[in-house]
Amino acid sequence: MGHIGATDILLMIRNGKQDLAIKELYKYFPMVDKFVRNNGGNRSDSEDLFQESLIVFFRKSLNPEFTLTCKANTYLFKVAKYKWKDELVKKNKMDFLSQESWDKYNTTETYDEPLDFSNNHRVLERVLQSLGDKCKQILELYYQRNFSIQSIAEKLGYSSTNSTKTQKYKCMEQARLTFKNIQKNER
Amino acid sequence: MRDELNNIANIEKYLAGELSPEQAAIIEERMASNADFAENVNAQREITDHFKVRAFAEAVQTHQIHYNRIRLLKSILIVVTALLMIGFAVYQFIPSSESSLKENDSSPTEVFTSENKQTKLIQTSSETDRTDQRSLPKPLDNKQTTEDKDTIDNTINLLTMRDAFSILPNIDNDIADMVINDSPLDIAPMQRRTIWKIEDRFAPYYYDQTIPIKVTSKDAGLDIEYSFTASKGTKVLVTLSDPTGKEYEVMNMTEEFKELEVTDQLELEYAKGSWKIHIQTVGQGYFSIKINSNE
Numbered sequence: 001m002g003h004i005g006a007t008d009i010l011l012m013i014r015n016g017k018q019d020l021a022i023k024e025l026y027k028y029f030p031m032v033d034k035f036v037r038n039n040g041g042n043r044s045d046s047e048d049l050f051q052e053s054l055i056v057f058f059r060k061s062l063n064p065e066f067t068l069t070c071k072a073n074t075y076l077f078k079v080a081k082y083k084w085k086d087e088l089v090k091k092n093k094m095d096f097l098s099q100e101s102w103d104k105y106n107t108t109e110t111y112d113e114p115l116d117f118s119n120n121h122r123v124l125e126r127v128l129q130s131l132g133d134k135c136k137q138i139l140e141l142y143y144q145r146n147f148s149i150q151s152i153a154e155k156l157g158y159s160s161t162n163s164t165k166t167q168k169y170k171c172m173e174q175a176r177l178t179f180k181n182i183q184k185n186e187r
Numbered sequence: 188m189r190d191e192l193n194n195i196a197n198i199e200k201y202l203a204g205e206l207s208p209e210q211a212a213i214i215e216e217r218m219a220s221n222a223d224f225a226e227n228v229n230a231q232r233e234i235t236d237h238f239k240v241r242a243f244a245e246a247v248q249t250h251q252i253h254y255n256r257i258r259l260l261k262s263i264l265i266v267v268t269a270l271l272m273i274g275f276a277v278y279q280f281i282p283s284s285e286s287s288l289k290e291n292d293s294s295p296t297e298v299f300t301s302e303n304k305q306t307k308l309i310q311t312s313s314e315t316d317r318t319d320q321r322s323l324p325k326p327l328d329n330k331q332t333t334e335d336k337d338t339i340d341n342t343i344n345l346l347t348m349r350d351a352f353s354i355l356p357n358i359d360n361d362i363a364d365m366v367i368n369d370s371p372l373d374i375a376p377m378q379r380r381t382i383w384k385i386e387d388r389f390a391p392y393y394y395d396q397t398i399p400i401k402v403t404s405k406d407a408g409l410d411i412e413y414s415f416t417a418s419k420g421t422k423v424l425v426t427l428s429d430p431t432g433k434e435y436e437v438m439n440m441t442e443e444f445k446e447l448e449v450t451d452q453l454e455l456e457y458a459k460g461s462w463k464i465h466i467q468t469v470g471q472g473y474f475s476i477k478i479n480s481n482e
Contacts, residue, residue, distance in 0.1 A: 058243045124237040143238030169192040176230040
């Protein structure tokens with residue numbers, strides 16, 4: 001199976017070619033699937049775990065300073081391993097984890113950042129929920145679906161692109177404020 | 188736009204890498220000196236990144252569905268290919284084993300050929316047709332014929348025709364056009380007429396059909412006429428069982444069906460009782476079988 005390099009995958013993600021990157025990264029799914037099945041999980045667990053690992057990889061790749069010193073499959077496998085270990089600890093099923101599987105694909109890659117972004121994710125979802133429907137829609141269309149300001153204006157019935165742009169900035173301001181408040185409250 | 192909205196627009200450009208190095212340096216200096224501004228930049232980054240993550244997660248889920256479908260299709264393809272291979276092997280094996288069985292069969296089947304039978308040509312419409320009229324040999328025990336001579340009752344009952352079909356490996360389209368003709372009402376004396384007829388197709392795969400018929404005629408003047416039209420290479424074997432259980436191989440084209448159409452006619456003397464017509468074919472074609480009365 002021909003795999004393209006980790007740097008190329010990072011470039012694909014940073015250049016907005018996510019679909020291509022996902023297709024490449026899915027070549028490593030059988031490896032993670034096998035690991036999970038051999039360590040107390042099933043197909044559904046391996047699918048969830050792999051998706052979460054891909055998101056970790058994606059989040060890290062958004063940081064321009066992030067580079068990989070190992071192959072993409074090795075990195076993904078290691079993320080999956082740690083996440084699965086966390087999952088087994090949570091379920092109190094650590095005896096399912098075999099040392100042999102754990103030792104496989106050990107690399108010098110270290111994890112100085114948390115692999116679990118779920119808390120951050122939860123806070124940001126709360127921020128979006130706190131916004132009004134119109135604001136949420138504008139931000140989603142612009143940042144998530146890559147709509148142009150012109151298209152958003154037409155879709156949501158704004159009189160001009162300038163007023164749409166202003167509305168978008170106001171929504172971002174509101175979201176920023178809510179995010180900071182939630183973070184302050186949780187500290 | 189008010190200042191804060193301009194700030195948001197500038198931060199957005201900074202995060203998207205759309206500012207010149209000088210403009211970016213100004214933003215970074217401000218972040219270093221102003222904690223509140225730095226917090227705003229980080230919050231804005233988190234929010235925009237969150238939307239990117241959501242988009243990515245959606246794309247991953249879509250790909251997972253696609254991946255599973257492809258995997259399922261591959262599994263189905265493997266199973267279908269395996270089944271086709273098994274089916275093909277069975278298809279190849281059955282006809283060859285059947286013909287080898289026929290070759291080695293030591294049962295007392297009486298074979299009629301044109302050399303040892305009374306044969307006379309009858310007129311056919313096609314130049315390629317080969318038409319023989321032959322008589323079955325008189326069985327040793329023929330008491331029934333003499334007993335039934337005084338009355339004429341040319342009726343032939345087709346027994347459990349549909350049951351006979353149902354045991355075959357049929358596909359709906361391969362069974363077609365079965366026609367059963369009743370006796371005409373007015374019968375002229377010494378008139379040859381068809382009193383029962385079956386027409387059917389046979390499929391390219393191995394086809395094995397037994398047609399039971401019961402003859403209640405007290406008249407000996409019956410004959411069976413059959414016609415096979417098939418593509419070249421088709422194998423056809425037709426045997427006839429008389430009421431005593433004796434088998435007659437009336438047509439053997441197991442080597443090769445060389446002609447487009449073959450028509451044969453056999454006189455059914457001592458006809459009363461249960462007869463069976465057994466047809467085995469490998470190849471595609473069409474056949475018709477008629478029982479004629481020569482009263």
